Amino acid sequence: MSDYHSFEQGGDNFLFFSRSARLYQLSDLASRMFSELQAPQGVGRTGPAPGPPPRPLSAAEAPLYAELCDLLHQELEVPLPVSRDRQPRAGENCFQTFSIYLAQNCNMACCYCWNRGGTFGKPGHLMGEKSAQRALKLILDLVEASSADKIFINFYGGEPLLNFPIMAKITLELLQHEARLGKNFYLTLDTNGTLLEGPVAQFLARYFTQIGVSLDGSQRIHDLQRPGKYGESTWQLIVNNMKSFPNPKLLGIRATLTAFSDSYLETFLALTTLGVSRIQLEYCHEPGYHQNPIYEQLNVPVERQLLELREFIDYYIDYISRYQDTRDIPFVSNILDHITRIRRGSRFTKPCGAGTNTLAINSHGEIFPCIAFVDREDFAMGRAGADAGLSLHDTLSGFEVDGQLPCHYCWLRYDCAGGCYATHYDMTGNPRHPHPHYCESMKGRAEVYFYALTQMLNRCPWHLLRSSNSAPP
Numbered sequence: 001m002s003d004y005h006s007f008e009q010g011g012d013n014f015l016f017f018s019r020s021a022r023l024y025q026l027s028d029l030a031s032r033m034f035s036e037l038q039a040p041q042g043v044g045r046t047g048p049a050p051g052p053p054p055r056p057l058s059a060a061e062a063p064l065y066a067e068l069c070d071l072l073h074q075e076l077e078v079p080l081p082v083s084r085d086r087q088p089r090a091g092e093n094c095f096q097t098f099s100i101y102l103a104q105n106c107n108m109a110c111c112y113c114w115n116r117g118g119t120f121g122k123p124g125h126l127m128g129e130k131s132a133q134r135a136l137k138l139i140l141d142l143v144e145a146s147s148a149d150k151i152f153i154n155f156y157g158g159e160p161l162l163n164f165p166i167m168a169k170i171t172l173e174l175l176q177h178e179a180r181l182g183k184n185f186y187l188t189l190d191t192n193g194t195l196l197e198g199p200v201a202q203f204l205a206r207y208f209t210q211i212g213v214s215l216d217g218s219q220r221i222h223d224l225q226r227p228g229k230y231g232e233s234t235w236q237l238i239v240n241n242m243k244s245f246p247n248p249k250l251l252g253i254r255a256t257l258t259a260f261s262d263s264y265l266e267t268f269l270a271l272t273t274l275g276v277s278r279i280q281l282e283y284c285h286e287p288g289y290h291q292n293p294i295y296e297q298l299n300v301p302v303e304r305q306l307l308e309l310r311e312f313i314d315y316y317i318d319y320i321s322r323y324q325d326t327r328d329i330p331f332v333s334n335i336l337d338h339i340t341r342i343r344r345g346s347r348f349t350k351p352c353g354a355g356t357n358t359l360a361i362n363s364h365g366e367i368f369p370c371i372a373f374v375d376r377e378d379f380a381m382g383r384a385g386a387d388a389g390l391s392l393h394d395t396l397s398g399f400e401v402d403g404q405l406p407c408h409y410c411w412l413r414y415d416c417a418g419g420c421y422a423t424h425y426d427m428t429g430n431p432r433h434p435h436p437h438y439c440e441s442m443k444g445r446a447e448v449y450f451y452a453l454t455q456m457l458n459r460c461p462w463h464l465l466r467s468s469n470s471a472p473p
């Protein structure tokens with residue numbers, strides 16, 4: 001078990017304590033001495049108090065050594081974080097986020113698509129009227145007994161707008177129940193943007209709170225990675241649709257980076273020309289995701305990812321430091337969410353609420369713990385409209401990061417909190433067993449975000465005061 005981590009990033013030395021989430025920037029001398037403290041004769045995680053120094057110390061080093069020893073003592077006495085789960089009262093539940101796979105079909109053929117256009121390799125299918133009514137009833141029944149006031153409903157696929165009439169029906173019926181239930185519904189959509197036009201666009205602009213459009217950067221890269229089903233170019237159509245969307249503030253762009261993409265920074269800059277202010281970039285799949293040999297060709301090696309992230313962060317923090325008010329930043333990167341989260345220092349002992357506060361319903365009305373588990377039959381929780389209750393796969397219940405190997409030993413365990421069950425399942429066959437490449441990538445990225453946090457604290461701390469950078473969960 002490791003309760004602290006020292007690392008170098010951007011030429012600076014850092015020391016992070018897992019339990020308290022405190023991050024210290026160390027001088028070169030302090031960093032050197034700290035590595036001596038970590039030598040076998042020094043302290044271990046909660047091991048013996050640091051004894052005499054490992055070598056004779058100079059007059060300048062002695063007080064620093066004492067200070068580091070005190071710091072370690074103090075930090076290692078911080079109690080272990082405990083689970084923040086609140087047990088629901090009898091008859092109550094914690095469900096807050098519902099995803100509906102409206103269309104398990106797509107009009108595009110993106111090279112990295114993880115769920116094969118929503119089909120998972122089966123014949124395409126659109127949610128019909130009956131399944132939609134059952135899904136709606138399931139959601140309303142669960143929401144009525146939910147302890148949450150804010151309810152997030154996400155339409156997903158495939159391409160959900162292929163099934164717009166059903167989407168419109170579900171939306172209007174859901175909203176009719178808002179006042180009766182005393183809840184606020186937040187409707188969101190993930191779309192490829194090709195059908196985001198005309199009356200469909202007007203409907204979405206009126207009733208939805210957020211619309212994520214996938215667009216991979218420059219036209220050349222996007223059309224290479226995200227062609228239409230028949231190989232046709234899609235970039236121009238999507239850009240035209242975004243430009244004419246009635247309420248651009250609702251739009252966010254999500255780009256996926258592959259080994260063929262431009263760098264993170266170049267992609268971000270290309271997307272800033274399109275009039276959309278929220279820009280999210282993600283690397284395609286986790287390195288080590290071996291399920292599909294094509295992904296092997298597309299994955300960006302971790303070292304390249306980290307270099308690109310560093311380059312972007314240096315650029316972006318310089319850019320936002322020119323704005324005195326966070327609301328004036330023209331382009332908001334999702335990196336700000338990561339930094340704000342780290343800044344909050346909340347400690348987590350489990351990764352997510354898959355199956356306990358999150359559900360996904362496929363186009364046939366079958367229920368799964370989250371979008372990433374859809375159509376994995378072992379994880380099916382039941383069927384909308386059936387009387388039987390929801391059953392959660394054993395591996396997804398009762399997880400606590402301190403009780404789970406290898407997370408138990410990991411310095412990042414109260415931030416990563418065990419990682420994504422679904423990704424682990426894909427990579428190792430067990431939702432609780434992370435692949436070493438996954439952990440390497442998580443830890444590398446965390447170091448970069450810690451660095452970014454210190455850069456922001458030095459350059460533009462005022463942007464960390466607002467929490468409104470965060471996207472809804």
Ligand code: SF4
Pocket residue numbers: 406407408410411412413414416417418419434438439440442443
């Ligand atoms: S999944 Fe990996 S990085 Fe995350 S807490 Fe577990 S061991 Fe650490």
Ligand code: SF4
Pocket residue numbers: 351352353354358369370371372373419420421422423
């Ligand atoms: S299993 Fe992964 S994809 Fe599903 S809710 Fe948890 S973190 Fe998200």
